[in-house]
Amino acid sequence: MPDAVTMDKIVSLARRRGFVFPSSEIYGGLGSSYDYGHYGVLLKENVKARWLEAMVRERDDIVALDSSIILHPRVWEVSGHVTGFHDPLVDCRFCKLRFRADQLDQAQCGAKPSKHPGGTDKCDLTEPRHFNLMFKTRIGPVEEAGLDAYLRPETAQGIFVNFKNVAQIARRKPPFGIAQIGKAFRNEITPGNFIFRTLEFEQMEMEYFVPPGEAAEWFRFWVEERLDWYLRLGIRRSHLRVREHEAEELAHYSSATSDIEYLYPIGWSELEGIAHRGDFDLQAHTEASGTKLEWVDSETGERYTPHVVEPAAGVNRSMLAFMIDAYDEEIVADRLRTVLRLHPQIAPVKVAVLPLIPRNEEIAGKARALYEELRHAVVAEYDDSGQIGRRYRRQDEIGTPYALTIDEQTLEDDTVTIRDRDSLAQERISISGARAFLLDRLAEDWKTPKSG
Ligand code: GAP
Secondary structure, three states: OOOOOOHHHHHHHHHHOOOEEEOOHHHOOOOOOEEEOHHHHHHHHHHHHHHHHHHHHOOOOEEEOOOOOEOOHHHHHHOOHHHHOEEEEEEEOOOOOEEEHHHHHHOOOOOOOOOOOOOOOOOOEOOOEEEEOOEEEEEOOOOOOOEEEEEOOOOHHHHHOOHHHHHHHHOOOOOEEEEEEEEEEOOOOOOOOHHHOOOEEEEEEEEEEEOHHHHHHHHHHHHHHHHHHHHHOOOOHHHEEEEEOOHHHOOOOOOEEEEEEEEEOOEEEEEEEEEEEEOHHHHHHHHHHOOOOOEEOOOOOOEEOOEEEEEEEEHHHHHHHHHHHHEEEEEEOOEEEEEEOOOOOOOOOOEEEEEOOOOOHHHHHHHHHHHHHHOOOOOEEEOOOOOHHHHHHHHHHHOOOEEEEEOHHHHHHOEEEEEEOOOOOEEEEEHHHHHHHHHHHHHOOOOOOOOO
8 A cells, every 4th residue: 555644644643633733823823833742742752762762871982961052152153153054045026935045946936826936937036145043042131231142053062062071070981972852943934844844843962072083984883873773663764765965065064964864755854964073063162262172091191182973863853754654544444544653662652541331330440440550651541532443543543552441351351452553453361461461562673564
């Protein structure tokens, strides 16, 4: 069966089931801004937890950091963002819309019938102008006397300026890394394709500091490692690719970058970038601050400025890729079933507990007791509203891998039905063994049943 997913279907499911809402909707919404509801929060938390587990918890050579969103404004001058972090934009004098000059082929103009900007007789585009992507703010209560500052456009700089603190306290020798998850802000002017490109988003970035001669080797290592992370979490290999940047695409700090791209419904697009930043950042901050950001071997006295390899991923873009890759439709008993076949480790809710006849107090009591037991171990949901078929469909749409149903037979033999989201297979298991059974299942390797 061909892949049924479209961006519209994802947007509609995300809204219907409370993953993602347009921001400030009662005021007409705010372009490229979204709010995350209950299941969106749980899904994002799972993405971040899996990243931290792979990047920090399961490694000896990477430590965590949480730096401020507002840094000293000099950081952004020295990093090159004040002068170099911009998009080339063109305005259309006819339709008054603004477009990225390097992405005109992906945009639609405001004329009717709409074409790519510049494609109709009416289009009247200006020359490209540079537009800085950083959000400016002011520190201090008095507007005129305050200090201009920026909301960080990447979490990476907070890591570089803390290099000395962390290297000393963590007693790590290159190669070692510092990992950070946090919000970043960019004044994106182009339409966002849902949560693919937004004004504020979360990044998962790791700066890996290495001896200069080892950087090329570590760059290759991290491209493979990061690709593997998405595969382990169930994304189809056919929908992932690695693309090396052309020289003219490289960011001002990078000497080589490879993007891990996902085949979104809008086409192949960046999911994560792995950059070889050389010693650009540590050198620049050393020169400007007067603090030497270098590695010194206390025994041999050897000293050098490490080079940096940076895997930089987006939480929201990963979440979107996981949802798209998981989205499936099939006909079951003459009805369309929509299901998110998420990896169980990513799924917002791991198990639903469903009393078949909620009015039956004995059944409801047993179901409630089982739910109370399970929710100490995993994110569980108790649902007693509506027909059982509707309750299953609700859980399918949020990607819950297992549902446990308590019925009249439970009252006779203390067994429950466990239903598998993907195969729809049902089996009876003992209520006392349900927790162990579920935990075993959740720990098993999982591969998507989706083809392609
Ligand atoms: N420190 C390097 C850096 O920031 P980047 O490629 O600009 O590199 C890293 O950003 C990741 O952050 C991207 O691969 C993407 O997943 C995410 N990202 C960047 N801009 C975004 C935006 N406006 N909305 C959502 N995610 C974004």
